[in-house]
Amino acid sequence: MLSILPGKKIAELDKSYAREVGISSWELMERAAESFVSWFLKGFSGVQEKVFIFSGPGNNGGDGLAIARLLSEKGFAVSVVLFSSKENSSVDWQVNFDKLPEGISRYQYPEIDFELASSAIIIDALFGVGINRALGGEYLEVVNTLNQLSGKKISIDIPSGLPSDSLVEGVAFLADMTVSFQFPKLSLLIPEHSKYVGDLHIADIGIPDSFLDQFGSNKSFVQASDIQKMHKRFDNFSHKGDFGRILLIGGRGGKVGAIILSTCSAMRTGSGLVHVWAEGASKDVIHISCCEAMVEGEKILDELDKFDALGIGPGLGEVPQDLLRNIFQSTGKPMVLDADALNVLSKHPELWDLIPKGSILTPHLKEFERLTGKSSHHFERLDKASEYAVQHKVYLVLKGAFTSISTPDGKQYFNSTGNKHMATAGSGDVLTGMITSFLGQGYDPLNASLCGVFHHGLAGEIASKTKARGMIATDIIESIPSSFLEMQID
Numbered sequence: 001m002l003s004i005l006p007g008k009k010i011a012e013l014d015k016s017y018a019r020e021v022g023i024s025s026w027e028l029m030e031r032a033a034e035s036f037v038s039w040f041l042k043g044f045s046g047v048q049e050k051v052f053i054f055s056g057p058g059n060n061g062g063d064g065l066a067i068a069r070l071l072s073e074k075g076f077a078v079s080v081v082l083f084s085s086k087e088n089s090s091v092d093w094q095v096n097f098d099k100l101p102e103g104i105s106r107y108q109y110p111e112i113d114f115e116l117a118s119s120a121i122i123i124d125a126l127f128g129v130g131i132n133r134a135l136g137g138e139y140l141e142v143v144n145t146l147n148q149l150s151g152k153k154i155s156i157d158i159p160s161g162l163p164s165d166s167l168v169e170g171v172a173f174l175a176d177m178t179v180s181f182q183f184p185k186l187s188l189l190i191p192e193h194s195k196y197v198g199d200l201h202i203a204d205i206g207i208p209d210s211f212l213d214q215f216g217s218n219k220s221f222v223q224a225s226d227i228q229k230m231h232k233r234f235d236n237f238s239h240k241g242d243f244g245r246i247l248l249i250g251g252r253g254g255k256v257g258a259i260i261l262s263t264c265s266a267m268r269t270g271s272g273l274v275h276v277w278a279e280g281a282s283k284d285v286i287h288i289s290c291c292e293a294m295v296e297g298e299k300i301l302d303e304l305d306k307f308d309a310l311g312i313g314p315g316l317g318e319v320p321q322d323l324l325r326n327i328f329q330s331t332g333k334p335m336v337l338d339a340d341a342l343n344v345l346s347k348h349p350e351l352w353d354l355i356p357k358g359s360i361l362t363p364h365l366k367e368f369e370r371l372t373g374k375s376s377h378h379f380e381r382l383d384k385a386s387e388y389a390v391q392h393k394v395y396l397v398l399k400g401a402f403t404s405i406s407t408p409d410g411k412q413y414f415n416s417t418g419n420k421h422m423a424t425a426g427s428g429d430v431l432t433g434m435i436t437s438f439l440g441q442g443y444d445p446l447n448a449s450l451c452g453v454f455h456h457g458l459a460g461e462i463a464s465k466t467k468a469r470g471m472i473a474t475d476i477i478e479s480i481p482s483s484f485l486e487m488q489i490d
Ligand SMILES: NC(=O)C1=CN([C@@H]2O[C@H](COP(=O)(O)OP(=O)(O)OC[C@H]3O[C@@H](n4cnc5c(N)ncnc54)[C@H](OP(=O)(O)O)[C@@H]3O)[C@@H](O)[C@H]2O)[C@@H](O)CC1
Pocket: 010, 011, 013, 014, 028, 029, 032, 056, 057, 058, 059, 060, 061, 062, 063, 090, 126, 127, 128, 129, 130, 131, 132, 133, 134, 135, 136, 139, 156, 157, 158, 181, 182, 205
């Protein structure tokens, strides 16, 4: 689990880590540069390619100079554009400046012809986490100019102009890709900053997770290796009863498809027994669409105790609040609440304290807004999500890119899988089926949420390799088994 530290803590982290392992701050910068370059070489191997690196006065600029040297050694035609004088730059910047090889072209801003840079790969090393005010003067001017260029643009650590923990003010560099060191800065994970960040890559600089943990952050970025450890192991004598019996409630009226998606995905996630509550003609449709599931009528609501987990909401439509109230009161077990179940909760806050403790709520942004009111930006939304989870002792899965999972003990986890092709009708219903399935298999609510969200995103990534923009929710379901195979979960 990568702790996400606030920008202000990073200088302290660097210093204490360098001291602990007995390396200099320059050596840490060198590791960062090497990690960037090894990522870069996977995507840009054409050694004839031109690279322009814009280097600011701090350590982000220092990273840029180290990267300039390393890329030049690999045969790239590298130019650096400098802004401050040597004596006004950070100590490690100066060391890397002195190490710049002869072959690198140097320009002192404003003496640069942007025509030359227009056909090059642009690397933004102006400012990193040390930015402390909006861009102005020549930095504003250069970022505005670079933003007009059409070549590939890459930011080191964070796009220049973005603060690491708050909303951008004014202008920032528009990167196609951002390579952030060790962990993503919080600011890289919010929708308002997506156009600046582009595709996000995390470059390991070798600081162990356990070392980051000492800084006591309540926010983490979830990795595949974390998820692998959370999975329950089943043995050779396991039978379907060990994989849980769940009940899914929803799919009324014209929305029977929603609960079918949840049902099929629960089966694919490994549930032993999946029951679905259904009304009238939808029973047959469910049977035909997912013959492995058992379809139940109204009476099943009197037998909730026999289920290991419930998932309520996909396609439920408008229902009287009593339906939820009765369910909450007849079982103390955590359950998954999505879609229309959340809409009932939004209209009836008096139900909030009846939600069984440890339940998992999975709103998308609109559903979350109905629940907690409008937010002026995502940082505020994340705070509200955390408050809600703590206050009502539930897990709040706020869906979108980098879905966040807020916990009753005030922690917040950010998912690292998924992509834009998952923004398609029904993909949230798939997630509900997956999380309910894990909960029913005996995963605790945190692990069920984290594993559900991670595998959902990974299945989406796998499906999108062949389906891309044409991907539909069913494709995600079909790729759930591949997500287990990829993670070697048997
Ligand atoms: N573990 C890690 O993550 C590692 C991190 N590393 C790297 O270090 C980076 C952080 O470096 P950093 O602390 O030197 O800050 P950085 O962002 O270069 O800028 C500070 C300078 O800018 C100035 N300044 C600020 N705002 C300004 C503005 N709007 N307009 C104009 N000037 C402005 C400010 O001076 P001021 O004017 O405030 O006196 C100061 O001179 C980090 O992002 C990563 O790339 C790696 O090297 C090693 C491992």
